[in-house]
Amino acid sequence: MPPSAGAHAIPLVPPTHARPPLGEPHPPRAPTTAPNQVTENTLRPDRGGSAGRATSVLANFFAIQRVKNIKQQHTTASKIFHYDVSITPEIPPVRARQLWSFLESSPDFARERTKVAFDGRANAFAASELQLVQAAGGAIGVQIELPDGSGRSASSDRPDAKKNMFTIKIVKVSEIDIQELQRFLDKTGPFTPSCETAIHALNVVLTHKPFSSMANVGRSVYVPENATNLGGGIEKWEGIFQSIRPGPQRCYLNVDITATAFIKSGNAVEVLRSMDQRFDPSRSMHRGDVARLEQLLKGCMFTVSNRSDRPRRHKVIGISATAADRTYFDMTTNDGATRKVSVSEYFEQTYGKRLRYPALPCIGSKGKQAVCYFPIEVCSIVPGQHYKKKLNEDQLATMIKSTAVRPDVRASKIKSALRTLDFDNNPYLDSFGMRISNTMTQVRARVLSSPAIEFDNHAQEKPQQGAWQIHRARKFKRGARLDSWSVLVYDRENRDLVQMVTTFVRMLFGVMCDAGMNVTMSSPHIQYAQLGGRMEQEVDEARQRSRGLQLLVVLFPRKGTIYPQLKAYCETRNSGLVTQCALLSKLRRVNDQYCRLLSCKINTKLGGVVSTLAPNEMPFMDRGSTLVVGADVTHPSPGEDSSKPSVAAVVASVDNEAYKYIGRVLVQDPRLEVIEGMQSVMAEIITSYKKVTGHHPKRILVYRDGVSEGQFAEILRTEVTAIARACTQLDARYRPPITFIVVKKRHHARFFPQDNRDRDRSGNCLSGTVIDTDIIHPTEFNFYLQSHAGLQGTSKSTLYHVLMDENKFSSDTLQQLTYNLCHVYSRCPKATAMVPAVKYADMLAYRARYYLDYGVMDGKGGSSGAVQYGPIKISDDLMNKMFFV
The missing domain is CATH 3.40.50.2300 (Response regulator)
Structure with missing residues (x-):
């Protein structure tokens, strides 16, 4: 947003040396992978699958029709210029973007021929080289001051003036060759570091304007219009997610609607009223209510209205245990003496303001020497503050209910989001010559056939829309x-x-x-x-x-x-x-x-089997003994102690029907995604498999949940290697082929059927819809599969990404097998949204958190004191049973 008329930016000052030291790095930096590195992930084995009924769906992917310098035959320029930005002292991204806006409005910077997109942290990108930086030898230093919140710049005679003075150092890092990205999309070149940085640069260009003018969380921007009250001082804001994704031949912009919780803004008394409709501000608050208020507001920013000339922001560090008329501090009088005064007395004497609600506690903020307390009634909570703690059951239920919209409604909201983003009037997109389609991409898809479900005496049921009946005529398989x-x-x-x-x-x-x-x-x-x-x-x-x-x-x-x-x-x-x-x-x-x-x-x-797939429905499994593995890592929930350990769970089938599973769990370092004990766990699981079946599995098929794209290389290097070592640990000659697949549900791809025959009763795509064309990875082996039937809202397909495939699957074989496996779930007669192995791993990991929370880690029903990292001891009577379903 442009600076106010009263603000000023100090002119650019070239540094005394050509390249100033930057101090500690600010992530993310330019990629450090080796040049010309080709992806280690498995490449697509064919041109995609052909099984199933062909159809088409609309996807919330919008084609990027043009980027300056891409596919322009009459120009030799094909560069994006990458700059490192270092701000001293460090400030959060919101403040940094505001600072960048003031920098851009300075006279010298405004003369540049290009807009410069800034990510709010450490990276800036320009479509042409910045002349000021070039003239200074590749680096410049800038001093700039921001207004103090009242709209005025900080004058040097004020004691807090230095708080608003910043030094920005801008250093040219590299020139990104956009043609390398196009060659990768065309499958004529590898995925190089320039490709990765180019995609990041385009994402920064895309988000610079909305991130500078709207509240943002992650990759989404949010607006307060049509906010939904969740209770407890929390409200739901709807937002817009946008991210550039590479696809065959071209890049796409993935746009989706999102929702998250924000702290209710406005006068703090009204925030209290929203927490409890029975709240009476004329009466003192209960100790428990004060604690709830402190939990809600701690860390939030607020302003005070007692000095309207300077509505400065403060951060909540606590709520006073006593009311404003009983919260005292030492005040120095004009004659130098000190006396005890209450907060309410001070406000009346200093500002001539008698408090309306002296029985309410005060909001505390950090002062120069001690905590400063402000009466609640003069405090206003700043809007747009993300609520990061865990929602309670009622809040979560309201959130889910309000966000579950039918596919046609979601599609309409996505189209409305494009109007909010207003790409046609974005000067940063113009500067980079970006043109984005305003229509959803029509994507080729197929609907796979459902497998037959077998019960006792070879009785079979054929699922209809992802579900089948367990009625009296059908007895359990075993x-x-x-x-x-x-x-x-x-x-x-x-x-x-x-x-x-x-x-x-x-x-x-x-x-x-x-x-x-x-x-x-x-x-x-x-x-x-x-x-x-x-x-x-x-x-x-x-x-x-x-x-x-x-x-x-x-x-x-x-x-x-x-x-x-x-x-x-x-x-x-x-x-x-x-x-x-x-x-x-x-x-x-x-x-x-x-x-x-x-x-x-x-x-x-108890060890029985409800149903299995019919014998001819699992050709890959029929060829011999296959170990189907599911793995997941869970981390502490939002709002929980960040030092709490993470829990990893690995489950594996111990029969040829992929129905019976055993599981093992591990406690490991907080926030660690890699399963550190994978080798020992897999060795134990394979040993247990042999005890049940009499032989080692001949092949291993792993479905791994919860891994982001940025962690693929690390997972390949650690977990996949650990599985192979577990096999040779048992027998140096034992080297079964391994297929390792990442299962992703945290994505924003949504698909909308166009034909009535492709819709289920909820309006979603049919169970068995698979997409492996147009919007998938240009070269690697991945596909979207919607295996479950829609219940409410817009269904989310699961993205399967193959990191390694020694079993040499074709697209058709892996897609059909994965879809069929989703019908072997013990808890209900419905196809699951992802393979049951992953669901079981998630359930077991979540169950293991109970063991940590309730102190029974010694396996004897008593507390063992401090948490021990490593395997969690499950009862010997249960460790080879599916007790966790």
Whole structure:
């Protein structure tokens, strides 16, 4: 945004030396990979698949029709000029962009022939060389001052003037050859460092204007219009995501709508009112409410209205424990003496303002020597502040409900987003000659055929729109045996509850038997307990009452903390116990179908098999023994202690039907994405596989979740290598072919069917829709697959990216196998959005966080003190069962 009329920028001052030292690097810097490096990832084995019914869909990808110097035959220029930017003292990106705007408006800089796009951190890009930097020998130093928030520049006679004075050093880094990017897109050249930097540069050019004028989080910009109240002082803002993606022949702009939580802005009293509609500002606040307010606002920026001539920003460091009329500090009087005064008394004496709500606490900010407290009523929360903590259940439910829009509505919103971005009136795009299409790209797609599902006695079902029925005519493929089970109910015992639980237990027993399970105990013991009691003692009592207890069914009114405590206790002690939990609210209208879904989980946990794919539906698996592996790493949730460790989980099939899985979990350094113990875990899993089947797997197929594109090379170097070493560790001659596939759900590709026959009931693409043309990677082996049926909102396809393929899959074979595997999920008769191996790994990793949170890491049901990094000990009785489903 342009500077105000009263602001001024100090003229550019060439440095005394040609290239000033930059100090510590500011990421991201220019790529440091070797020149002419070709990707190590597996290349596409063919021109794409051909299986399935051909169709087309619209994708939220907009073709970049032209970039200056790309495919222009009448010019020899094909460069983007890359500059390193260093700002002293360091400031956040929002402030840095404001500073850059003032720099651009300075007389000398305004005479440049090109706009310069700045990423707010350390990189700037220009379509032609900056004459000022060139004249100074490749580097310049700039001094500039920003206004202090009141719209005035900081005068040198003010004590805080230095806070607004900055030095900017601009150093030419490189000249990026745009033609290298075009050669890569045309498949006539490798993916070089210049290609990577060119894409980054175009993204910076694209986002410079919106990032400078709108609130931004990550790669998205947000606007407060049509904000949705989430409660607790939080509101949902809708935003626009945009990112340039390389595709065959050309680049595309991926545009999507997003949503995230922001702290409600405005007067702090009104923010309090939005947290609780019963809030009365004339009365003192409860200690718990003060704590909630502090949790909400800590770290936020606010302004105060007591001095309207200088609405400076302050940062919240805390909320006073006492009210404004009972919060005291030492004030120095005119005669040099000091006396105690309350905040409310000070404001009345200094500003002639009697507080309306002296019973409310104060907002604290860092002062020169001590905390400065401001009455809440004179404070206003600055708009556009992202809420980074974890939403509670109610807030999350409101967020999901308000963002779940049908595909046609989402497509309309994306088109509206283009008007907001207003590419035609963006001087930075003009400077780089960028022209972007305003219509979605029509993409070739195919709809794969659904596999047949097989039950007992070779009975088969054909899925319809990604789902099939488990009705009474179909028995489980292999029913488990259940000789001893018990029921634990967490609620106060009364006549109605006893009748409801008894009815449920009778129906569950009947359904399990009807489905093919061998249940010899028809009347399990039912025990009632209170949520405030000792869970460990109640579980142990259930064990004592039922000899050889195999299953404990636990019913409670809500999950709360009892659920994770129960799972942690029963799954990590030496004598493990399979549990199946259910909410009492579900039992009020219990029916056959609900009990059948519970039976699916119970049968699987006890070692049974609900259903498999028909024998001819897994040709790759039929050729021999295949180990299907799923792996994932989970990190602390937003708002949690950042020092909490990350948890890695690896699961693997131990049968030829890819139904039964075993899992192992590891605790590792916080935020570490690479699974450090992959070699030892895989060696243990392969050993367990051999114990079950009698032989080693002949091939390994790995689906790895949660890896970003920037980590592909590291994952190849570490995890893929670790799997190969695990094999040779067991036998120097054992070298099964490995296929390693990254599974990505965190992307912004959305697909919109054009023909009614390509839509399911929710308006989304049909289950089995696969896209491997037009918008995919120019050279590498990846594809989008929508395997599940839409329920609500716009479905998101899963992106599968092959990093290594020693099994030599064709596009058709891998796509069909992956789609078919999505139908082998134990929890429900529906195709999953991603292969079950990945879902199981995610579930197990999430479960392991319970073990960390509730201190049962020693495997004996007690706390082991400090968290130990490495493998988590799961009960010997459970470690080779699917207890986590």
